[in-house]
Amino acid sequence: MAPGHHPVHVARTVWPHSIIPLGDRALTIAVTGAAGVSSRAIVRCLTAQVQADVPAGLTAVVPAIESLTLHYDPLRVSFGALRDYMATALDTLVITDDASRAPVVIPVCYGGEFGPDLDDVAAAHQTSAESIVMAHTAGLYTVAMIGFLPGFPYLDGLAAELHTPRRSTPRTAVPAGSVGIGGSSTGVYPYTSPGGWHIIGRTPRALFSPTRAHPALLQAGDRVQFTAISPSTLRALLEHA
Amino acid sequence: MTITVRQAGIQTTVQDLGRPGWQHAGVPVGGAMDLQAHRIANLLVGNGADAAALECALGGFAVQFATPALVALTGRDITASLDGTPVIAWRPFRVERGALLAIHGGCRTTIAIAGGIDVPIVLDARGTSLRAGFGGWHGRALRRDDVLPFGTPSHLGDRIIAHLVEERLTFARWGAGPGLVPAYSAAPRVRAIAGPELTQLDPASRALLLSDSFRIAPDSDRMGYRLAGHALSLTNPREMLSSGVTAGTIQLPPGGAPIVLMADRQTTGGYPRLGDVISADLPLLAQLRPGDTVRFALSTLEEAQACWRQVERDLATAQAALHLRFAAGTDGAR
Numbered sequence: 001m002a003p004g005h006h007p008v009h010v011a012r013t014v015w016p017h018s019i020i021p022l023g024d025r026a027l028t029i030a031v032t033g034a035a036g037v038s039s040r041a042i043v044r045c046l047t048a049q050v051q052a053d054v055p056a057g058l059t060a061v062v063p064a065i066e067s068l069t070l071h072y073d074p075l076r077v078s079f080g081a082l083r084d085y086m087a088t089a090l091d092t093l094v095i096t097d098d099a100s101r102a103p104v105v106i107p108v109c110y111g112g113e114f115g116p117d118l119d120d121v122a123a124a125h126q127t128s129a130e131s132i133v134m135a136h137t138a139g140l141y142t143v144a145m146i147g148f149l150p151g152f153p154y155l156d157g158l159a160a161e162l163h164t165p166r167r168s169t170p171r172t173a174v175p176a177g178s179v180g181i182g183g184s185s186t187g188v189y190p191y192t193s194p195g196g197w198h199i200i201g202r203t204p205r206a207l208f209s210p211t212r213a214h215p216a217l218l219q220a221g222d223r224v225q226f227t228a229i230s231p232s233t234l235r236a237l238l239e240h241a
Numbered sequence: 242m243t244i245t246v247r248q249a250g251i252q253t254t255v256q257d258l259g260r261p262g263w264q265h266a267g268v269p270v271g272g273a274m275d276l277q278a279h280r281i282a283n284l285l286v287g288n289g290a291d292a293a294a295l296e297c298a299l300g301g302f303a304v305q306f307a308t309p310a311l312v313a314l315t316g317r318d319i320t321a322s323l324d325g326t327p328v329i330a331w332r333p334f335r336v337e338r339g340a341l342l343a344i345h346g347g348c349r350t351t352i353a354i355a356g357g358i359d360v361p362i363v364l365d366a367r368g369t370s371l372r373a374g375f376g377g378w379h380g381r382a383l384r385r386d387d388v389l390p391f392g393t394p395s396h397l398g399d400r401i402i403a404h405l406v407e408e409r410l411t412f413a414r415w416g417a418g419p420g421l422v423p424a425y426s427a428a429p430r431v432r433a434i435a436g437p438e439l440t441q442l443d444p445a446s447r448a449l450l451l452s453d454s455f456r457i458a459p460d461s462d463r464m465g466y467r468l469a470g471h472a473l474s475l476t477n478p479r480e481m482l483s484s485g486v487t488a489g490t491i492q493l494p495p496g497g498a499p500i501v502l503m504a505d506r507q508t509t510g511g512y513p514r515l516g517d518v519i520s521a522d523l524p525l526l527a528q529l530r531p532g533d534t535v536r537f538a539l540s541t542l543e544e545a546q547a548c549w550r551q552v553e554r555d556l557a558t559a560q561a562a563l564h565l566r567f568a569a570g571t572d573g574a575r
Contacts, residue, residue, distance in 0.1 A: 020437055023517030024545035026487045028437075047265075059261045062485045064509050069485025071261055074546045075553060146267040147483055147509035150373045154483070190267075191373060208266070210363050210375040216266035 103223035109234035114202035151208025170196035204237035250302030255377035275527035282353035285313035287398030292357030311355035317528035332416030356392030432540035436514035472497030489518030521548035
C-alpha cells in the first residue's frame with residue numbers, strides 16, 4: 001500500500017460486477033458502486049491490487065472509468081482462471097482513501113494566444129475571464145482514466161459553472177499542452193491533435209515523454225490541481241523543457 | 242549493414258510485435274498489422290518473432306542494400322522484384338551488395354531482413370508509434386534516402402545463407418507451406434466473439450451485420466477500418482463511458498457505420514462494442530485494401546482460443562523443422 005493510503009473499508013462487501021470476454025485475449029470487469037463506495041474507487045483499488053501481484057500470463061492491466069480490462073496470453077492463462085482470480089480479488093478488495101495524497105500541480109498560462117477560447121467560455125457563462133480562471137484553479141480534480149492519446153487524462157471534478165458544450169467546429173490542430181473544457185470534462189492535450197474542446201490555456205509540462213522513467217505524468221487515481229502562470233513564465237519554462 | 246530507401250511508397254514503417262504493456266498509460270499497442278505474416282517472415286530468415294521488420298502498405302516502395310542480406314517477404318498478393326527478377330513471397334532469398342528490392346504491389350507486405358532492423362527499443366519495443374511520434378525510425382514512416390541499419394543474422398540465419406550459397410541459389414526452393422499461410426482473400430469471412438452491446442442492435446441491423454458484406458472504406462488506416470455498406474442502429478442508443486478495447490473490436494459510432502479497431506487503435510473506446518474479431522482471423526482483415534469486402538460470423542471464446550492454439554502449434558512445428566534442418570543438424574545428417 002502506498003504511503004498516504006488509508007484503508008477505510010475492509011468488510012467483505014460483495015461489489016456488484018460483471019466479467020465478460022473482450023475477444024479471445026482480454027476480459028473486461030465492469031463494476032458498480034455500493035455501500036457508499038463509488039465505482040471509480042473500486043476500479044482504482046482493484047487496479048492497484050492487480051498491479052501489486054500481476055498473475056502469470058497477463059500482458060496489460062488497463063483501468064477505465066467504471067471498468068478494468070486485463071489483456072492476457074491465452075496460451076499461458078485461461079479466461080476461467082483469470083475470471084476466478086478477479087472474483088477473488090474483488091471479494092478481498094481493500095478500499096483505500098487517497099484524499100491525503102498530494103495533488104500533481106500543473107502550471108497553466110490562461111487566455112491570450114495560449115487560451116484563445118477563454119473569453120468565449122466566459123461569455124457563455126456571462127462572467128469574466130478572471131472568474132473562469134479562478135474557478136478552474138480552485139478545483140481539485142481526479143484522473144478517472146488515461147486514454148485517447150498517450151498520457152491523456154480524463155479528469156473528474158470540473159465545477160458545474162464551468163461546464164461548456166464543445167465547439168461547434170472542432171479545430172484541426174490543437175497545440176500540445178493545451179488545456180481545454182469540453183462538456184463536463186477538462187483535460188490537457190499531450191500531443192498536437194484535432195480537438196473540439198474550448199482551449200483556455202497552455203501548460204509547459206509534458207504529459208507524456210517516452211524517454212522518462214515514468215512516461216506518463218499522470219495515472220488513473222491521481223489528484224490534479226491547476227495553477228496560473230504568466231505568459232513570460234510559460235515561455236521561459238517552454239524554452240527549458 | 243544498412244539499407245537505403247529509394248522510393249518511400251505510401252506508408253512503410255518499422256514494426257514488430259507491439260508494446261501491449263503500456264496501455265494503462267494510453268500508449269497504443271501498435272506493431273505489425275498482420276502479426277502472422279510478421280512472425281513467419283522473421284522465422285524464414287532465422288530471426289526471433291520480435292525482431293523489427295518493415296511493413297509496406299500497398300506498393301511503390303524500393304530499398305537498396307549496401308551489404309549482402311537474407312530477406313523474406315510475406316503478405317497477400319505481393320508483386321516484387323529483386324534487380325528486375327520477380328520475387329517469390331514466403332521464401333527466404335539472398336540479396337547481393339547494391340541490389341534493389343522493389344515492392345510494386347500488395348496489401349501489407351512484411352519485409353524481414355536477417356538480423357532485424359536495428360532501431361532502439363523504446364517502451365519495450367522497436368515498432369513505430371505514428372501518432373505519438375516515437376519508436377521505429379524516428380517515430381515516423383520511412384522517407385526517400387533514409388538509411389536504416391540492420392543487425393547480425395542469427396546462427397540459423399547464417400546456416401540458411403550458407404545453404405543458399407552452397408546450392409548456388411538466390412531464392413530458396415522451400416518456404417512457408419500452404420498450411421502456415423493464412424487463407425487470405427479480397428472478400429474473407431471473419432469470425433467474431435459477441436460484444437456486450439451486440440444484443441442492443443435492432444433485429445434488422447443484427448441480421449445485416451451477420452450476413453451481408455461490408456466494404457473497407459478509403460479512410461481506413463492502421464488505427465481502424467471503417468466499414469461501408471449498411472448503416473446499423475441500436476434499439477435504444479445511450480451514452481457510454483470509455484472502456485478497454487482490443488485488436489479486432491467492432492465499434493458502432495453514432496453514424497451507424499461500424500469501425501474495426503486495428504494495430505494503432507486507441508487503448509480505450511466509448512462506442513458500443515458489437516464484437517471482437519478472433520485472433521486467428523485478424524491476419525485476413527489486416528491484408529484487406531480499401532474497396533475489398535468482409536463478412537462476419539459469430540464465434541465462441543472456446544472456438545477462438547482453439548483456433549489460436551492451432552496457429553501457435555503450426556508455427557512452432559515449422560520453427561522446429563527449420564531448426565532441425567539447418568541449425569541443429571550436422572552436415573553428416575543431411
